[in-house]
Amino acid sequence: MKQLLMMRGAKKLMENNTAVKPGEKVLIITDPEMVSIAQALAIMAYAEGAETVMAIMPPREFDSQEPPETVAAAMKMADVIFTPVTRSITHTQALHEGVAAGARAIVMTAFTEDLLISGGIEADFQAQKPICEKVAQLLEEAKGARLTSDAGTDLTMNLTGRKGSPLTCVADKPGLFSPMPNIEAAISPVEYESEGTIVTDASIPYWGIGLLEEPITLTVKGGLITDIRGGKQAQELKRVFERPGDPNVYNIAELGIQLNPKCRMCGIMLEDQGVFGCVHIGIGSNTSFGGKIQAAFHFDVIMWYPKLELDGKVILEKGQLLI
Amino acid sequence: MMSTDFKQILMFPGARKLVDVCAAVQQGEKVLIVTDVERISVAKSIASACVARGAEVVVMIMTPRKVHGIEPPAPIVAAMSAADVVFEPTSKSIAHTAATQGAREKGARVITLAEITEEMLISGAIEADFEAQKQTTERVMEALSQASKARVYSDAGTEIEMSLEGRRGRALTGLACERGSYSSPPNIEASIAPVEGTANGVVIVDASISGIGLISNPVRIKVQEGVARAIEGGEEARKLRQMLKSANNPYAYYIAELGIGLNPKASLKGSLLEDEAVLGTVHIALGSNADFGGTIRAGLHVDSIIWKPTLELDGKVILEEGELRI
Numbered sequence: 001m002k003q004l005l006m007m008r009g010a011k012k013l014m015e016n017n018t019a020v021k022p023g024e025k026v027l028i029i030t031d032p033e034m035v036s037i038a039q040a041l042a043i044m045a046y047a048e049g050a051e052t053v054m055a056i057m058p059p060r061e062f063d064s065q066e067p068p069e070t071v072a073a074a075m076k077m078a079d080v081i082f083t084p085v086t087r088s089i090t091h092t093q094a095l096h097e098g099v100a101a102g103a104r105a106i107v108m109t110a111f112t113e114d115l116l117i118s119g120g121i122e123a124d125f126q127a128q129k130p131i132c133e134k135v136a137q138l139l140e141e142a143k144g145a146r147l148t149s150d151a152g153t154d155l156t157m158n159l160t161g162r163k164g165s166p167l168t169c170v171a172d173k174p175g176l177f178s179p180m181p182n183i184e185a186a187i188s189p190v191e192y193e194s195e196g197t198i199v200t201d202a203s204i205p206y207w208g209i210g211l212l213e214e215p216i217t218l219t220v221k222g223g224l225i226t227d228i229r230g231g232k233q234a235q236e237l238k239r240v241f242e243r244p245g246d247p248n249v250y251n252i253a254e255l256g257i258q259l260n261p262k263c264r265m266c267g268i269m270l271e272d273q274g275v276f277g278c279v280h281i282g283i284g285s286n287t288s289f290g291g292k293i294q295a296a297f298h299f300d301v302i303m304w305y306p307k308l309e310l311d312g313k314v315i316l317e318k319g320q321l322l323i
Numbered sequence: 324m325m326s327t328d329f330k331q332i333l334m335f336p337g338a339r340k341l342v343d344v345c346a347a348v349q350q351g352e353k354v355l356i357v358t359d360v361e362r363i364s365v366a367k368s369i370a371s372a373c374v375a376r377g378a379e380v381v382v383m384i385m386t387p388r389k390v391h392g393i394e395p396p397a398p399i400v401a402a403m404s405a406a407d408v409v410f411e412p413t414s415k416s417i418a419h420t421a422a423t424q425g426a427r428e429k430g431a432r433v434i435t436l437a438e439i440t441e442e443m444l445i446s447g448a449i450e451a452d453f454e455a456q457k458q459t460t461e462r463v464m465e466a467l468s469q470a471s472k473a474r475v476y477s478d479a480g481t482e483i484e485m486s487l488e489g490r491r492g493r494a495l496t497g498l499a500c501e502r503g504s505y506s507s508p509p510n511i512e513a514s515i516a517p518v519e520g521t522a523n524g525v526v527i528v529d530a531s532i533s534g535i536g537l538i539s540n541p542v543r544i545k546v547q548e549g550v551a552r553a554i555e556g557g558e559e560a561r562k563l564r565q566m567l568k569s570a571n572n573p574y575a576y577y578i579a580e581l582g583i584g585l586n587p588k589a590s591l592k593g594s595l596l597e598d599e600a601v602l603g604t605v606h607i608a609l610g611s612n613a614d615f616g617g618t619i620r621a622g623l624h625v626d627s628i629i630w631k632p633t634l635e636l637d638g639k640v641i642l643e644e645g646e647l648r649i
Contacts, residue, residue: 025397025398027398042384051385051386051396051397052385052386053384053385053396053398053399054383054384055383055384055398055402056370056381056382056383056384057381058374058379068353068379068381069405069406070355070381070383070402070403070405070406071381071402072405073398073404073405074383074401074402075398076401077397077398077400077401078398
């Protein structure tokens, strides 16, 4: 019966976010853990008159592992791709080639049935899109950013020459792709130049950490995290960093401004990364945002309502956009 | 839903035979299962057997094609060409599509399973020893290939002759173990496309007709110069006339195939994949035969199964009232 509740979200994804048209080839890539979500999407795609294919693959063993070649081949022939999967295939050659071949893609890593029912999915994505694009443009035009918070964050970043990425959740034109439902404007700061302190107090929706019980303080010197302090979850995080034995995992990779008014902080990655007025700092790889660092992983730490200044001008404060 | 899930237990040995024996799937191979919403439980069973085998298996589900022979959606066509092995448990056959042909040309081993049911994985023809039956099938195929004339007759009244001159038989062994090969287990048969325009006589169909099912009123097909001129009988004859008419193609009435069922575990069930395989039956098909050595493209292919007749090749009895003499 839960399927019934998911249909409204599925309809929105077809009609609003991807603008599926009758006769289009819709490919839904999933794994055995996520088939109920895939099924809701397939039902709606079929109802829209699309030529619907559901591809079920074994769950990937790690994030960014390529899907099987058969799935990769199918992706190149699709008009629209949805990926409700347990491990991310967002940053894979298969997805990049599918999008390059003209597909519109909505990536849905670690999605849940509940995310299709309420929360971020309820946003007016089309209305939010120009706001997201505007913030991305401001990031792109800025030379420097300073992020501060009552919790103790004070981080400066050099944004000179970097491109802003608006992730609008809207993929209604060939070659567009976006995760769902985290509306965000993101940019990759210049490597080895960020300085200061990050106090993450909302969520680290990776590695089973989730909502934070107490804040974690990360010291940043020369663009790298040099110290991690806090409670039990900070210790877990420390182990995550040490495991791959890769110095690049400490890289300050991304500044992301979260812009979905309907997202709630709940410990689920794509939902937490959208909560309006919050900011996340991405750590590790930054190649998908135009940077040069390839690390063993990329993940985000999220903070509640910090203040963001771009070239001295306040853009975001107390959960409010000032643009 | 529940009952279907538990049936998976009973279906698994059959699925494992398809995977381990019929397709000889190897560890790490890329297996693609193309299915439609009417055949998901069978697809799931085959997928389970592939996982047990250590293959990398992907299941692609489409909506059922409207009739046999329609191409699958383009993303599936592309996926088929990237696979080592393709299983096709579908409600409508995609065996005779450019997609299947293309996948075979790229080296895929294809197992087509159109109209397969859960029951067909559980018992019956699937229990055959496919490898043991392979030699027999190839012997019958060779006999067909070497013969210039075939005669089929039965006590029920079948009496038909046709030329096989210059035609090569095919052995459908249920096995697809070599690159680019193709099979349709649990069907095992040896068959041939007779020379068009040469069949003359009467066929009494008393077992089964594809797309119609088991026969209670035998259907009498009068054949002159390779073409079915009259189809008489009861309800089933009416259905057959209608089916051929709806093809809207004069070639639909041409004699296309002479086949001998060679699966000792198959029994008549009203499902083509199993019925045409019943050991000692002979089937005569109307319509297309271009994909196995003939020249007819009719947009349809209808198999009519005759219960245990006698088959003579160049005057030599190969099958005597359903008993193989070879």
